[in-house]
Amino acid sequence: MANQLCYNINVTSANEFWQSDTVFEFHLSYLGGQIALILFLNRLFYYVLKPLRQPHFVAEILVGFLLSRDLLGSHHLIEKVFPENGVLTEEAIANIGIAFYVFLTGIEVNPNAILQARKKATCIAIAGVIIPMVTGSAIFGLYQLSSKASAASSSQEDNTFKAYIIWALAISATGFSVLARVLADLKLLYTGLGRAALSAALITGLYNWFMFLILIPFVMNGSSGIYSVLSTLAFLVVCFCVIRPLLVRFIDRQTEQESIEPQHLMCVVAGLILCTHITDTLGSHYVVGAFVFGLIIPHGKFADYIIDNLDYFGASILAPVFFVLCGMRIDFSNLKTQWFLSLVTILLLFTLKVFSTTVAALFFGMPTRNSMGLGLLMNTKGVLSVIILNIALDGKILSSSSYTLMMSAILLMTIVVSPIINYAYKPRKMFAQYKLRTVQKLRTNVELRLQACVHNTRQTMGMARIFEAFHSTKLSPLHVFALYLVEVTGHATSLVLAHMEDSSSHLRFQNQTESQAEFEKISNTFDAFAEETDATKVETHTAFSNYSTIHEDVLNLAEERQTCLILLPFHQHSTADGSLETTNVAHRDININILNDAPCSVGILVDRGLGTFSKGNMHILMVFIGGPDDQEALAVAWRMARHSGVKLSVVRILLFDEAAEVDTSDRAESHGLLSATMDNEQQKDLDDDYVSSFRLMAVNNNDSITYFEKYAHNSEDISAILTELDKNQYDLYIVGRGKGRNLLALSKLLEWSDYPELGAVGDILSSDTFGSRSSVLVLQQYGSGVGYGTSIQYADNMNLDKDDPDENLGVYTDNRDKV
Known part of the structure; x- marks a missing residue:
């Protein structure tokens, strides 16, 4: 009582x-x-x-x-x-x-x-x-x-x-x-x-x-x-x-x-x-x-x-x-x-x-x-x-x-x-492991799954142009998981519900919150792109979280959806005069966190008005120096070259003398299993094999693809080559971040870089002092960065409903051929 x-x-x-x-x-x-x-x-x-x-x-x-x-x-x-x-x-x-x-x-x-x-x-x-x-x-x-x-x-x-x-x-x-x-x-x-x-x-x-x-x-x-x-x-x-x-x-x-x-x-x-x-x-x-x-x-x-x-x-x-x-x-x-x-x-x-x-x-x-x-x-x-x-x-x-x-x-x-x-x-324990974590390992007749992250509507057009360049077909469809990242500044659960219920579709526009209105514009942009071809599917979601932990939501969704590439926007946007202006410095921290722990390959897009170019036409230059990241970048460029409106040029910068020296200083990092087990010559052999395969299968069979080589003897030569190439005014540069190569010339360039997450070449091309008006896509291949290493497991023949991913708890089906 x-x-x-x-x-x-x-x-x-x-x-x-x-x-x-x-x-x-x-x-x-x-x-x-x-x-x-x-x-x-x-x-x-x-x-x-x-x-x-x-x-x-x-x-x-x-x-x-x-x-x-x-x-x-x-x-x-x-x-x-x-x-x-x-x-x-x-x-x-x-x-x-x-x-x-x-x-x-x-x-x-x-x-x-x-x-x-x-x-x-x-x-x-x-x-x-x-x-x-x-x-x-x-x-x-x-x-x-x-x-x-x-x-x-x-x-x-x-x-x-x-x-x-x-x-x-x-x-x-x-x-x-x-x-x-x-x-x-x-x-x-x-x-x-x-x-x-x-x-x-x-x-x-x-x-x-x-x-x-x-x-x-x-x-x-x-x-x-x-x-x-x-x-x-x-x-x-x-x-x-x-x-x-x-x-x-x-x-x-x-x-x-x-x-x-x-x-x-x-x-x-x-x-x-x-x-x-x-x-x-x-x-x-x-x-x-x-x-x-x-x-x-x-x-x-x-x-x-x-x-x-x-x-x-x-x-x-x-x-x-x-x-x-x-x-x-x-x-x-x-x-x-x-x-x-x-x-x-x-x-x-x-x-x-x-x-x-x-x-x-x-x-x-x-x-x-x-x-x-x-x-x-x-x-x-x-x-x-x-x-x-x-x-x-x-x-x-x-x-x-x-x-x-x-x-x-x-x-x-x-x-x-x-x-x-x-x-x-x-x-990470829930999701079945899968093998196809990179574009390089993906066959041309297999669905390409991308996850694209955006913070505002400004970034959607550039991302949409990247999607378009991948040229989806019925034989090789494109499945995009677009993720609108919103920082939690108020009541967490109300933001969660806004995502879960997609309530923006039930509200009059004037009564929408800023994030709901932004989400609607982003969703409409991506939906319009998807409607142009039957071989493309786009799902737009919203992630509400604190910026310090929102990268975990991005990684978990990429793991669950078994994407092979995460596309991220650079934390700076292009102004009217072509220079880059910081959007939000916290966006850079998000990108770095994702690069460190990504379950697949990652690309950072430095957009200088890529979405404003004429639709269907794009001139791309891929800069190849060597390493797994450059191979991934070449794989992405090679896939884009299948699009009839894309003109691809590939330049391989061959390093000699001082530029070819291996960095043995204490500052050199451990770059995963490849760098731990292969010396520089073995890596060069892998690069030669992949470039030779590209020249044999792509350059000789496609007039819209060109290949040429440049020679560099020191780090200054690399900068000079990039300056000379920029005179051709390409729409997009595709480069590797460079996590799989221990070259002294690139290490010296990185010491002067403002944004190491772009790599030595990407940082040069993106800097205002370089003076380029071209957009830059920097690729990091899964396994070449820190975090996951190169362990590969298979996840085939899982009996789940592929057409209804919301019903699949933690695992997404993909009965793909093993490569």
């Missing part, structure tokens, strides 16, 4: 509240100190748990448990900070905070997603709700029977009908917003497993809220709950059919006029308070009103404005007070006499959602490993489960021991998800 507290409050006059109990001296001063302590401990616990990638609410509940009277063993210490006669003030702030938290969660959710969901995701979600509800109630019944003889059992649970409902709802819920953050932290958000989990969790979350709306009124009001349910449903109809259209019209008008002002935010807060009051008056819980009000706010600039301004105050300052108070109500002393029964019950509750989701996923043909991962992810709990348990404890439906048992189960379910997934389902 929970402790019953009585408060002795001195009131001078019943009508003069501000004269009661020294409001300013006691309540406000204590409240400020309590919030400060809570926030400090929250951040401390969050950073302690950060290696385990735990959600914020887990740290907040654990802080509450740390501050509980039973854990500290002394009522005097905790009484100094959390006096019993101040609990009403704390709970009032906690309720306001959780209302803001649920409101922001409602904004993140698109109710149309449940109507547009695929049958597979819907069935998995339903199985993950219904089965845990039924079996969870059965486990509660067994727990009640087993604990009847225990002195710790409470008579208030003898009438277990309401308790059955509480157990069923709490155990079946999935914390969608919490799961989204977990997936983002684990860098699984853009994998097949992440998309499947997020889709199923969204549907499950909406079902959970609907069940909450239907069943909780009966828990709170008994048989009269039917009137609360009907009146609340009527309120929902009014909100969606009357209020939402008016809101959409008003927000569209204000957004079009760019007149979103702070007073509009105050109106939103007033609407939130009004909706919570209405649902509370109707006999439902007040958070229903907060969630529904969030649902009717249309996605777009106005929604992002609300999130940016209310997230920190509501979700980061006030809401933690609620979770901390929940943790303070945990009392393990009541479970001491039946700890074994409690442990068994917690383990059984833990397996319900995992088992039901896994079975459903297996039924639809998902691999066993991915099905289990999906079941584990769907076991993530969130705010709804915590709210349900607090309703039960406040209404004396659950005893303190049952509350502690259920809260422990919820914490366990959520805590173990991130460590297990991070260990067993790390993206």
Whole structure:
């Protein structure tokens, strides 16, 4: 039985509240100190748990448990900070905070997603709700029977009908917003497993809220709950059919006029308070009103404005007070006499959602490993489960021991998800290895898969011209995975949802956020390119993440899609006078991180207006010096030469004397397996063989391809040759980065380079001092850089659905011929 507290409050006059109990001296001063302590401990616990990638609410509940009277063993210490006669003030702030938290969660959710969901995701979600509800109630019944003889059992649970409902709802819920953050932290958000989990969790979350709306009124009001349910449903109809259209019209008008002002935010807060009051008056819980009000706010600039301004105050300052108070109500002393029964019950509750989701996923043909991962992810709990348990404890439906048992189960379910997934389902471990990681190893009759990253619309035309130059045919189709990279600057989950739902297609243009409008333009540009030929397919996605870790999303998607080339934009763009101007210095860090760990070959495009040249015609010069990167660059140029509008010139710079000396200084790097096992002469033999093959098969059979040689005796000769070649005004240079060659002349050039990620030759061609107006494509072959080495494995004959990559969890099929 929970402790019953009585408060002795001195009131001078019943009508003069501000004269009661020294409001300013006691309540406000204590409240400020309590919030400060809570926030400090929250951040401390969050950073302690950060290696385990735990959600914020887990740290907040654990802080509450740390501050509980039973854990500290002394009522005097905790009484100094959390006096019993101040609990009403704390709970009032906690309720306001959780209302803001649920409101922001409602904004993140698109109710149309449940109507547009695929049958597979819907069935998995339903199985993950219904089965845990039924079996969870059965486990509660067994727990009640087993604990009847225990002195710790409470008579208030003898009438277990309401308790059955509480157990069923709490155990079946999935914390969608919490799961989204977990997936983002684990860098699984853009994998097949992440998309499947997020889709199923969204549907499950909406079902959970609907069940909450239907069943909780009966828990709170008994048989009269039917009137609360009907009146609340009527309120929902009014909100969606009357209020939402008016809101959409008003927000569209204000957004079009760019007149979103702070007073509009105050109106939103007033609407939130009004909706919570209405649902509370109707006999439902007040958070229903907060969630529904969030649902009717249309996605777009106005929604992002609300999130940016209310997230920190509501979700980061006030809401933690609620979770901390929940943790303070945990009392393990009541479970001491039946700890074994409690442990068994917690383990059984833990397996319900995992088992039901896994079975459903297996039924639809998902691999066993991915099905289990999906079941584990769907076991993530969130705010709804915590709210349900607090309703039960406040209404004396659950005893303190049952509350502690259920809260422990919820914490366990959520805590173990991130460590297990991070260990067993790390993206690089999930994806089957594949051999065709380079363009050089790719046969001409095999689909070419490229991943192109862009940061803005300016970069799309140059990328599209590169796609066009590859000249896709039915025999050798082109599959492009375009990735629009957006830095997270606000509420992470709302950005995640914008990607997952592709909500930009459902918004009027004036109500789109800047990133949504940019994504639409980028997508339209690439779609227009794809429509020009039946042999080209383009998929455009958005990656929202912090710039310090967004490269992991790029690498994971490239690994999953089994691309053989990642195309990146240079961090500088061309100005009107032809010089290069920095777009964002952080873009350079992204490129370097991708070069270091790429699972395939990488190309960096220095675009000097490549997309403005006449369509279908391009004059390319490929500069070949030697090494695996140059071989990859020649392979790319050779493939582009198949296009009827491309004229290719290949110049091989032969090195003699000083220029041919091998760099044996301490600054020379280890460049992978090739450089570790072959000396410079052996590498030169490989270069000779590949160039000879190119001349025999390409130059002699195609009038649009020319080949010539230049001789260099020192590093100055290389610069002079490039200056002479630039007089021909080529549209595009294709060069290798040079990671596979240890030549003293190139090492000297690199010492003067501004951007080593372009290599010695690429840096010269791209520098403003060189004076070229030509674009430059710098290639790094997989295996010549750091990170992956040259290990090659096969991934053939995998029985997955190639036409539906979203359904493939972690592996993409490609029954290719081995080279």
